[in-house]
Amino acid sequence: MSFPVIEYNHAYLDEQTKRVIRRALLKGVAIPGFQVPFASREVPMPRGWGTGGVQVTASVIGDGDVLKVIDQGADDTTNAVSIRQFFEKVAGVATTTSTEDATVIQTRHRIPETPLAEGQIMVYQVPIPEPLRFLEPRETETRRMHALEDYGLIYVKLYEDIAKYGHIATSYAYPVLVNGRYLMDPSPTPSFDNPKLHRSPALHLYGAGREKRIYAVPPYTHVESLGFEDHPFEPQRFTQPCELCGSTGVYMDEVIVDDHGGAIYVCSDTDHCERMAAL
Amino acid sequence: MMNPLLTVDGISKTFTVHLRGGQRLPVLSGLSFDVGPGECVVLGGPSGVGKSSVLKMVYGSYGVDDGHIVLRRPAGVLDLATASPRELLAARRDTMGYVSQFLRAVPRVPALDVVAEPLRERGVEVETARVRAGELLDRLGIPERLWALPPATFSGGEQQRVNIARGFIAERPLLLLDEPTASLDARNREVVVELVREKLAAGAGILAIFHDDDVRDALADRVVAISPSRGGAAA
Amino acid sequence: MIGNEEPLLSVTGAGHRYGDRFGCRDVSFELWPGEVLAVVGESGSGKSTLLGMLARRLTTDEGSIRYRRDRELTELSDLTEREVRTLWRSEWGFVHQNPADGLRMHVSAGGNVGEPLMATGWRHYGRIRAKAAEWLERVEIPVDRIDDDPTTFSGGMRQRLQIARNLVVSPRLVFMDEPTSGLDVSVQARLLDLIRSLVADLGLSVVIVTHDLAVARLISHRTLVMKDGAVIESGLTDRVLDDPQAAYTQLLVSSILQG
Numbered sequence: 166m167s168f169p170v171i172e173y174n175h176a177y178l179d180e181q182t183k184r185v186i187r188r189a190l191l192k193g194v195a196i197p198g199f200q201v202p203f204a205s206r207e208v209p210m211p212r213g214w215g216t217g218g219v220q221v222t223a224s225v226i227g228d229g230d231v232l233k234v235i236d237q238g239a240d241d242t243t244n245a246v247s248i249r250q251f252f253e254k255v256a257g258v259a260t261t262t263s264t265e266d267a268t269v270i271q272t273r274h275r276i277p278e279t280p281l282a283e284g285q286i287m288v289y290q291v292p293i294p295e296p297l298r299f300l301e302p303r304e305t306e307t308r309r310m311h312a313l314e315d316y317g318l319i320y321v322k323l324y325e326d327i328a329k330y331g332h333i334a335t336s337y338a339y340p341v342l343v344n345g346r347y348l349m350d351p352s353p354t355p356s357f358d359n360p361k362l363h364r365s366p367a368l369h370l371y372g373a374g375r376e377k378r379i380y381a382v383p384p385y386t387h388v389e390s391l392g393f394e395d396h397p398f399e400p401q402r403f404t405q406p407c408e409l410c411g412s413t414g415v416y417m418d419e420v421i422v423d424d425h426g427g428a429i430y431v432c433s434d435t436d437h438c439e440r441m442a443a444l
Numbered sequence: 445m446m447n448p449l450l451t452v453d454g455i456s457k458t459f460t461v462h463l464r465g466g467q468r469l470p471v472l473s474g475l476s477f478d479v480g481p482g483e484c485v486v487l488g489g490p491s492g493v494g495k496s497s498v499l500k501m502v503y504g505s506y507g508v509d510d511g512h513i514v515l516r517r518p519a520g521v522l523d524l525a526t527a528s529p530r531e532l533l534a535a536r537r538d539t540m541g542y543v544s545q546f547l548r549a550v551p552r553v554p555a556l557d558v559v560a561e562p563l564r565e566r567g568v569e570v571e572t573a574r575v576r577a578g579e580l581l582d583r584l585g586i587p588e589r590l591w592a593l594p595p596a597t598f599s600g601g602e603q604q605r606v607n608i609a610r611g612f613i614a615e616r617p618l619l620l621l622d623e624p625t626a627s628l629d630a631r632n633r634e635v636v637v638e639l640v641r642e643k644l645a646a647g648a649g650i651l652a653i654f655h656d657d658d659v660r661d662a663l664a665d666r667v668v669a670i671s672p673s674r675g676g677a678a679a
Numbered sequence: 680m681i682g683n684e685e686p687l688l689s690v691t692g693a694g695h696r697y698g699d700r701f702g703c704r705d706v707s708f709e710l711w712p713g714e715v716l717a718v719v720g721e722s723g724s725g726k727s728t729l730l731g732m733l734a735r736r737l738t739t740d741e742g743s744i745r746y747r748r749d750r751e752l753t754e755l756s757d758l759t760e761r762e763v764r765t766l767w768r769s770e771w772g773f774v775h776q777n778p779a780d781g782l783r784m785h786v787s788a789g790g791n792v793g794e795p796l797m798a799t800g801w802r803h804y805g806r807i808r809a810k811a812a813e814w815l816e817r818v819e820i821p822v823d824r825i826d827d828d829p830t831t832f833s834g835g836m837r838q839r840l841q842i843a844r845n846l847v848v849s850p851r852l853v854f855m856d857e858p859t860s861g862l863d864v865s866v867q868a869r870l871l872d873l874i875r876s877l878v879a880d881l882g883l884s885v886v887i888v889t890h891d892l893a894v895a896r897l898i899s900h901r902t903l904v905m906k907d908g909a910v911i912e913s914g915l916t917d918r919v920l921d922d923p924q925a926a927y928t929q930l931l932v933s934s935i936l937q938g
Contacts, residue, residue: 317796324804
């Protein structure tokens with residue numbers, strides 16, 4: 166029994182499509198935080214599973230690149246593994262789980278604990294790019310708000326949080342103002358990772374496949390997490406150290422270990438945890 | 445002689461009723477008279493002859509077909525017959541007050557504030573205006589327990605007295621009175637007569653309709669008789 | 680206060696066209712600071728078209744609408760969208776007939792009143808909340824409802840909330856489109872009274888569209904009567920209602936209940 170041999174173009178997408186996406190990326194880099202519309206293509210996975218991120222990665226990845234893919238902070242979950250294998254197959258790139266060794270890191274939630282460096286590219290899979298969407302359902306209206314810098318509404322969201330919970334309870338997709346101009350959803354990273362965006366030496370590219378939007382934060386861009394004077398932005402904090410490697414000051418996952426609700430806290434970033442445990 | 449406060453010069457008024465095929469109802473033609481400062485001029489004549497229409501033409505609620513109604517104010521001379529709405533509003537606020545026997549008040553406003561409002565409109569502080577309003581209501585025999593209630597719940601006579609207090613509270617050079625004492629008891633009629641005398645003594649001019657002969661005799665310096673669809677003549 | 684030397688709004692020969700037909704045409708009037716202007720007429724008379732045109736929701740296809748910004752009268756159609764937005768945030772308000780059109784129904788009462796403050800740069804939660812509470816009190820909504828959504832409010836409360844949301848930034852000019860007509864009669868009276876006292880206290884200029892002459896009588900200084908897209912009579916409200924000249928105005932006046 167033999168399988169037909171299918172020759173894919175490098176990184177799956179055709180060259181014309183990649184050029185279209187690269188143009189959108191360049192525009193996004195030129196206008197930090199601005200959502201650039203693009204013609205999102207079909208890729209061999211369902212929309213909502215990272216198709217935006219996959220198209221961005223496909224458009225920027227080259228022969229010399231080393232790809233890391235994480236889902237939450239983990240390199241070994243199904244989605245991460247299959248996207249990694251996809252690019253191994255269609256782009257023939259080297260892959261890694263090590264943050265330091267990667268040149269392109271595609272992620273669904275987390276920004277790695279290991280500080281990013283110049284030359285690295287973060288690619289985010291974005292479900293809903295519009296930070297004002299839940300308060301203002303009309304796209305025509307949110308576009309106008311961005312154009313006119315009419316951002317009072319986003320504070321309504323934060324106000325409602327404080328009124329209901331006594332503090333800003335938004336813990337992921339926490340809104341930021343990029344380069345003092347565009348309101349952006351760093352979706353869907355936890356607010357814990359927001360400070361890592363501010364003046365980051367890496368290039369951050371965001372792709373929303375279903376919503377057909379691309380946006381970017383270029384290296385060393387000012388990224389402000391919004392807040393009130395009397396209720397400033399506070400990233401999440403974790404008090405316990407990691408049960409496996411003893412790290413503190415990192416993002417933790419709660420892992421249920423028995424049938425009685427007993428739980429331990431471990432690093433969400435598996436690469437970081439393995440290296441710390443090995444020390 | 446001092447310049448009159450108000451000069452009514454040859455005014456005419458005809459109503460055209462379109463709903464009755466454009467029927468024309470002449471009310472007045474060529475009426476002339478003056479009101480001087482400190483003077484009480486009373487409009488006389490049988491009921492339905494158009495006395496109220498004269499007051500309404502002066503106040504601006506009715507248009508004037510012909511003639512002039514000249515009001516002299518510190519700010520200058522104004523012909524009320526041709527004045528713009530804005531000029532009329534300013535004249536009402538600063539120069540002329542109108543008191544009818546009917547109170548037209550917003551449903552939920554307390555009596556005290558209904559009375560204080562003309563002062564508030566002229567920029568007087570709330571508390572000061574309320575104190576003045578209270579004094580007037582007290583003189584007119586409205587018990588203090590009613591002051592916080594909306595006048596809509598009052599009896600007809602009480603409403604009328606609230607309206608009088610409202611009409612007299614502000615210092616205006618010209619007061620137009622349309623049967624303010626109708627259906628008041630003798631004591632309150634006497635209070636109104638006193639209030640009018642105080643205004644006259646302070647130099648205000650008064651143009652009034654009194655259905656009550658006692659009040660008219662007590663206050664009128666002159667009576668201008670209005671006869672059906674004709675100008676009146678001073679008697 | 681009336682007596683200011685320049686009008687706030689100056690409209691000359693203004694008209695809006697729907698295709699080859701004018702929704703309203705040849706409208707001229709001036710509105711001074713502190714003045715309340717009622718626009719009355721039956722449905723289809725063009726009063727809502729006029730309001731839409733004044734509020735920049737509809738184009739001015741002929742004539743001119745000028746608004747006093749700083750000290751100068753500015754042609755509204757010369758303003759950029761950004762400038763018009765700035766006016767809406769800081770100087771203009773719009774009270775819709777249906778409160779759901781002017782409120783965010785799934786944002787708390789406090790958030791609804793606070794939003795215009797946040798849009799004009801307020802960034803202190805405590806102060807925003809205190810101001811919102813103060814305004815709820817002014818419009819007679821119990822302050823303990825501050826965290827409730829307007830979906831849980833009665834019609835009258837929703838309308839009062841919409842008014843608070845519009846007035847919290849101390850606008851100069853407020854447009855109102857039949858603000859009381861969706862309400863029960865007793866609730867209407869309370870709302871009118873509230874509007875009337877707020878307008879007087881804040882020295883607002885208001886253009887209010889209503890089909891109800893009693894509303895015009897109660898709160899407006901001047902009235903425009905519209906029919907078939909044209910202003911057929913205008914003047915002091917009491918003169919228009921007590922001494923109407925046009926046949927149509929006489930008909931309107933004769934068909935209201937005495938009150």
